[in-house]
Amino acid sequence: MSENTGRKMPNAQRRDEALDNLDKAIKGRERKAKLAPLGVMVTTVVVLAAIVGGIYFASTYTGSDDSEDQTETQAQEEQQYPPLPNGPMKAYPKEVSCEYEDEGGAAKQVDKPGTENIPTDGLVKVNLKTTAGEIPIELDRGTSPCSVNSFESLAKQNYFDNTVCHRHVKSDQMGILQCGDPTGKGTGGPGYKFDDEFPLNGVAEGESQSPLTYPRGTLAMANSGPDTNGSQFFLVTRDTTLPPAYNVFGKISDEGLATLDKIYDAAPEGDGKPADEVKIEKATVS
Numbered sequence: 001m002s003e004n005t006g007r008k009m010p011n012a013q014r015r016d017e018a019l020d021n022l023d024k025a026i027k028g029r030e031r032k033a034k035l036a037p038l039g040v041m042v043t044t045v046v047v048l049a050a051i052v053g054g055i056y057f058a059s060t061y062t063g064s065d066d067s068e069d070q071t072e073t074q075a076q077e078e079q080q081y082p083p084l085p086n087g088p089m090k091a092y093p094k095e096v097s098c099e100y101e102d103e104g105g106a107a108k109q110v111d112k113p114g115t116e117n118i119p120t121d122g123l124v125k126v127n128l129k130t131t132a133g134e135i136p137i138e139l140d141r142g143t144s145p146c147s148v149n150s151f152e153s154l155a156k157q158n159y160f161d162n163t164v165c166h167r168h169v170k171s172d173q174m175g176i177l178q179c180g181d182p183t184g185k186g187t188g189g190p191g192y193k194f195d196d197e198f199p200l201n202g203v204a205e206g207e208s209q210s211p212l213t214y215p216r217g218t219l220a221m222a223n224s225g226p227d228t229n230g231s232q233f234f235l236v237t238r239d240t241t242l243p244p245a246y247n248v249f250g251k252i253s254d255e256g257l258a259t260l261d262k263i264y265d266a267a268p269e270g271d272g273k274p275a276d277e278v279k280i281e282k283a284t285v286s
Helices: 011-032 038-060 066-078 147-158 254-268
Strands: 123-130 132-138 167-171 172-179 213-216 218-221 233-238 241-243 248-252 270-272 278-284
Touching: 038 066, 038 248, 123 147, 123 233, 132 147, 132 254, 147 248, 172 241, 233 254, 248 254
Parallel strands: none
Antiparallel strands: 123 132, 123 278, 132 248, 167 172, 167 270, 172 233, 213 241, 218 233, 218 248
C-alpha cells in the first residue's frame, strides 16, 4: 500500500497529465468534426482553445502569485498549436494539371480556368479595392497552384467585382473576413469545385485534422468539406487556429492588413457580418 505524503504533484507532472487528457479530447472532437465546414470548425476550435486555457491554468496554478509560473503558463498558451508546415511534403513539378469539376449553378457566369501546364512558381499580385479601403494581396503559385490559377481567372473575368464580404469572425482565437460569393449569402460559387492543396499536402495523413495556426496575413480558400473549393476565400487578420483543410494560396500586404484591422476593430465579437458592409468594388490583377 502506498503512502499519502500530502505533497503536491509537481507542475511538470500535472501539465503532462493534463495535456494527455487534452489530446484525447481533441481526437474525440476531430472524429466528429472530420467533415465539418469552416463554420462548424470555428465553434470546435474556440471550444478546444477554452479547454487548453483551462488545462494550462489547472496544471500550473499552485495557489501563489509566483511570476515564474505565470510566465511559464503564458508561454505554453502561446505555443499550444504548431505553425503551418514550410511547404508540401512532396515538391510540385514545374507545371501541374488542375481539375475543375462541375458543381451546382454558378452565382455569376464565368468560364472555367485552364487545366493544363499550370505553373508552380511565381507570384501574382491582385488589388482588392473595397469600400473599407485597399487590400493588396499576393498569390503564391508555389503553395497552392490550382487555387491561384482559379482565383486569377475569376478576378480577370470580374467575378469578384461588386461582391459583398458576407462574413466576419472575431474572437480571441480567430480573426477572419470571408468574401468571394456574388450572392452575399455564403452559399454561392463559380459553378465548379477543385481539390484541397496546401497545407493538407504538407502534413502526415494522420494529422489531417490536427489544428494548426494560420498566421495573420494569410489568404486561404473557404470550403464546405474536403475538395469543395470554389470562389469563396478568407483573409486572416489575427492568428487563427484551424485544421489544415483550407488551401493557403497567398499573403496580405501591410496596407491590406491596415484596412482589415479597421474592419476587425469595428466588428462585434462572434461569427456574423462586419459592422459596416464591406464590398469588393474591383479586383485587379497586375
